Amino acid sequence: MTQVDLTRAGSGVPSSARMTRPGPVARVTRRGSGLAKALDVALTMPALIVYITLMVVPVGFAVYYSFTRYNGIPSQSPQWVGLDNYTRIFADPANEMHSSIFVTAAIAILGSFLVNVAALGLALLLQKRSRFNTFGRAVMFYPHVLSALIVGFLWQALLGPQGAINALMDQWTGSTLPFLSDPTWALYTLIGVIVWAQFGVQLILYIAGLQAVSAELQEAARIDGANRAQVFRHVTWPALAPTVTVTIITSILSLLKVYDVVLGLTNGGPGDATQTWAYEILAVSFANNRVGLACAQAVLLIIAAAILSFSIIVMRRRAEEGAEAVG
Amino acid sequence: MNRSNRIATTVRIVFLSILSLAMLVPMYIMVVNAFKPQQEILLSPLGLDPATATTEFLAAAWNSTQFPVVEGYAFTIFLVIACNLIAIGFSIPAAYVIARTPGIVFAILLMFFVAGMFIPAQIILVPAVFVLKALGLMGTIPGLVLFMSASMIPFTLFIFSGYIRMLPRSLDEAAAIDGAGRIRVIWTIITPLMKPIVATAFILNALSAWNDFVSPQLILGPGSPAKTITTGVYAAVSSYSTNYEIVFPTLLLAVAPILVIFIVMQRFILGGLATGAIKG
Numbered sequence: 001m002t003q004v005d006l007t008r009a010g011s012g013v014p015s016s017a018r019m020t021r022p023g024p025v026a027r028v029t030r031r032g033s034g035l036a037k038a039l040d041v042a043l044t045m046p047a048l049i050v051y052i053t054l055m056v057v058p059v060g061f062a063v064y065y066s067f068t069r070y071n072g073i074p075s076q077s078p079q080w081v082g083l084d085n086y087t088r089i090f091a092d093p094a095n096e097m098h099s100s101i102f103v104t105a106a107i108a109i110l111g112s113f114l115v116n117v118a119a120l121g122l123a124l125l126l127q128k129r130s131r132f133n134t135f136g137r138a139v140m141f142y143p144h145v146l147s148a149l150i151v152g153f154l155w156q157a158l159l160g161p162q163g164a165i166n167a168l169m170d171q172w173t174g175s176t177l178p179f180l181s182d183p184t185w186a187l188y189t190l191i192g193v194i195v196w197a198q199f200g201v202q203l204i205l206y207i208a209g210l211q212a213v214s215a216e217l218q219e220a221a222r223i224d225g226a227n228r229a230q231v232f233r234h235v236t237w238p239a240l241a242p243t244v245t246v247t248i249i250t251s252i253l254s255l256l257k258v259y260d261v262v263l264g265l266t267n268g269g270p271g272d273a274t275q276t277w278a279y280e281i282l283a284v285s286f287a288n289n290r291v292g293l294a295c296a297q298a299v300l301l302i303i304a305a306a307i308l309s310f311s312i313i314v315m316r317r318r319a320e321e322g323a324e325a326v327g
Numbered sequence: 328m329n330r331s332n333r334i335a336t337t338v339r340i341v342f343l344s345i346l347s348l349a350m351l352v353p354m355y356i357m358v359v360n361a362f363k364p365q366q367e368i369l370l371s372p373l374g375l376d377p378a379t380a381t382t383e384f385l386a387a388a389w390n391s392t393q394f395p396v397v398e399g400y401a402f403t404i405f406l407v408i409a410c411n412l413i414a415i416g417f418s419i420p421a422a423y424v425i426a427r428t429p430g431i432v433f434a435i436l437l438m439f440f441v442a443g444m445f446i447p448a449q450i451i452l453v454p455a456v457f458v459l460k461a462l463g464l465m466g467t468i469p470g471l472v473l474f475m476s477a478s479m480i481p482f483t484l485f486i487f488s489g490y491i492r493m494l495p496r497s498l499d500e501a502a503a504i505d506g507a508g509r510i511r512v513i514w515t516i517i518t519p520l521m522k523p524i525v526a527t528a529f530i531l532n533a534l535s536a537w538n539d540f541v542s543p544q545l546i547l548g549p550g551s552p553a554k555t556i557t558t559g560v561y562a563a564v565s566s567y568s569t570n571y572e573i574v575f576p577t578l579l580l581a582v583a584p585i586l587v588i589f590i591v592m593q594r595f596i597l598g599g600l601a602t603g604a605i606k607g
Contacts, residue, residue, distance in 0.1 A: 044420070044424050044425065044436065047484060051443060054458060054474050055481070057458050059454070061458060062451065072457070125339055125342075136343050139347040139350050140350060145534065145596075146586075149538075149557050150557070150560055150578060154353055157568070167370070167372050204601055205601075207601065208601035211601075253447070256447070257450055259449060260541070267565075281453065298450045
């Protein structure tokens with residue numbers, strides 16, 4: 001049960017925190033010696049080296065390659081072309097990239113909205129502890145342990161023109177729906193599948209957040225005559241603000257880079273109707289050896305992710321201050 | 328009041344039951360169709376006729392050369408454990424130093440690591456391929472493990488340093504007075520106290536390693552004999568995605584064991600996630 005771990009983790013800290021008393025010991029460990037400092041630095045090194053080599057240096061590479069024309073073949077060296085890759089992305093002369101910006105924005109905005117609404121709504125229904133609710137949480141969460149690629153293939157087999165659902169509809173109503181064969185339908189089908197696979201994670205975060213909301217405050221509001229909707233609106237929702245910030249940011253960040261599920265479900269089609277920005281980077285630019293262009297697209301995605309997260313954090317700051325007031 | 332409460336409870340249970348069923352329908356369709364020939368799948372996707380049910384297609388998927396199921400599972404489990412060992416093993420000492428040393432340098436260092444949480448691993452993989460090539464690690468399993476570990480370090484280190492900050496300093500200091508050095512304090516005092524947060528990091532990292540498709544596909548290459556579950560499924564299914572005799576049995580083999588693991592460990596996994604949500 002979720003609660004068990006929560007209380008264990010929660011109660012361990014205050015009880016041991018009681019032992020924190022400023023005592024005479026407090027200064028003994030102050031180390032003036034350079035040797036201790038050197039050891040400190042050495043202890044951070046393994047993590048730092050791996051992180052810098054394979055995450056930070058690649059960002060540097062991406063920025064550098066984004067200003068070059070490079071086909072990735074070792075015998076050839078990158079050729080400096082200045083801002084060419086970026087102007088190409090913004091002008092989009094062959095009219096192939098802008099649609100993927102629209103697709104990605106639709107998935108990120110509509111998808112994270114639906115994920116959060118479904119997750120919060122179900123969290124309110126499943127927050128109490130009972131056998132039934134434990135079962136319910138597991139059922140809502142399980143798609144997340146199947147990888148996104150497998151989720152894509154599975155729904156492709158269910159929703160394809162000859163798939164199980166269309167076969168049933170054909171038998172029962174005599175007509176079928178173009179879930180994956182019509183460009184507009186395919187985009188909404190993709191968003192639906194993503195929501196199906198992802199809302200369970202946010203559901204668990206919302207339940208954890210709801211359990212941290214003060215039960216006494218809710219009870220007090222109820223005694224003062226507030227009905228359920230009012231308790232939610234004036235007590236639960238404001239106290240939930242930090243959780244909402246986390247769930248919005250994590251869902252938008254994960255939806256900005258959607259790739260595996262697209263590969264399984266539609267492989268970008270029909271046409272380019274479901275090609276996301278990550279699909280454009282990995283399966284179009286990089287797969288066609290246009291490393292410079294792929295890196296420029298990657299840099300833009302990272303900048304977009306950073307700007308979005310930063311502005312959400314800033315926008316949510318006021319709501320979170322409200323949460324502290326509610327306590 | 329009492330009666331309307333009871334009605335509300337009934338409505339809630341009915342609604343959640345229908346939704347749970349809807350969530351499980353894809354699994355049901357996958358399971359029953361794994362035992363049927365194509366023609367029957369197309370004609371009656373929901374039923375399973377015991378007279379014609381066959382394990383022929385399941386056996387074919389099990390013996391598929393593109394997706395060696397047992398090796399795929401073994402390799403994926405190896406990746407989960409190896410990446411976690413590196414990410415957690417490297418993050419504990421670094422997080423300890425960052426959490427315990429006052430001063431601007433280590434605060435900036437923490438920010439430097441946290442920034443990595445906003446870099447999508449599968450996107451940064453494109454330039455990382457060239458770093459791995461330069462190091463001679465491209466196409467190798469150590470290269471794959473190191474890249475996946477690197478992408479786990481920012482989050483792991485972030486939740487660890489937050490957790491260590493809440494542990495009382497007096498513990499380390501008492502041990503230091505007794506003559507324990509830095510490494511001994513980390514190993515014998517701090518690490519045992521970190522069990523809940525280590526479990527959370529392990530679960531989250533394991534889920535991301537388990538589900539990762541792009542890293543093994545790009546770093547090892549599509550032709551590599553070492554297949555994870557995801558790259559194996561891709562190799563076996565992607566060219567035959569309308570041949571349901573292949574799709575359903577392959578998917579069943581790919582998801583059944585992990586679903587069993589999930590059902591057995593369900594409390595542990597969801598509990599660990601919830602702990603992470605509160606600490607993160």
